[in-house]
Amino acid sequence: MPHLDAAYALARYLINDPSEVEDVLQDAVLRGVQYFNTLEHDNNARAWFLTIVRRECYTVWSRRDEKMDSVSLDTMPELEDVAISPEQAAERSLLRERIVHAVGHLPGHLREVIVLRELQQLSYEEIAVITESPIGTVMSRISRARTRLADSLRDLVDVDVGEMS
């Protein structure tokens, strides 16, 4: 299943807890197996599988009886880079810490579109299918999420929020 990593990443960003994420993915795979046999979903297997995963994540949140307003994400291990000075390295890790924290504290509906758009680089159409929202809503959410993230880094770097394409 080629979309497993994308689905796993989405679930990690939505509910964080690795063991719970694995449960969600297992459920989604089983559910996927069921639907594979009953529906024609050949054209867009990724969007369809991510839709199932996302729904399962929301079910987990509704069970937890909380809003998906923040998760604490792991920071990536810093890569060794000999070409940069210690000051640059410190600046970079501060930036990393801030952006990871900022994404983790976006509300769920903004976090999911940022993950799908910026990390998975999906099209607006695909994101609209997965999040079961109109495309206009998707675009305005992405724009709001970008603005929020940029604001949280404003004192560190000059950030371009980016144009909607």
Add this chain to the structure above:
Amino acid sequence: MSTQRDIGSIVRENLPRYQAPQSLRDFVRANAPSDDDRSVTPIARRRPTKAARQFLYAAGILIAFLGGWVINNSIRSRQQASAARETMVAELVDNHVRSLIGDHLTDVRSTDQHTVKPWFAGKIDFAPRVVDLAAQGFPLLGGRVDYLRGHTAATLVYGRRRHFLNLFIWPSGESDMKAQSEKFKGYSLLHWISDGQSYWLVSDAAGTELEAFRQAYDVNR
């Protein structure tokens, strides 16, 4: 960092890229459908499409006009067989749903196969195979006797996490048949014939769970 940077590239460069762990990959490999995995393919999928059915029917009438009633009759009997099967499926699901309402799930409530099996003696004229599959994740909860479309059925009730599985058993004169799965109103069904007994398994659990149950039940004979 004085140059203006795109927020998208900052996100891409700095957010963790989670990858599915090996345990999950193994799970998918074990459970994803493959082309030769016919056992989980619902019957409905193998039936001709609506257009094809209409075409077949039209062709049947045409051939009948030209000379033979034989083909038309065979189509009709096939439709009757398919309608009979659908009625059976609906009735099994109804029975399953009814069994979960109120306190009708079991007439003999026991997790001990040596209590459940003798309980059937004298109530029905065949001996259903009763095995506890708690070790395989399907604890035996009890049994009851049902009457379904002319069959007196021994019904075994098993649990699967928060789901219930009803296994309906009655004697069948037909030869062994591999398991075929069905879906009806969101319920999964699995039907097979083995050693002169007809088995229908009904549950709201996933179809793959039903298949897992069947294998456990078959192995523990």
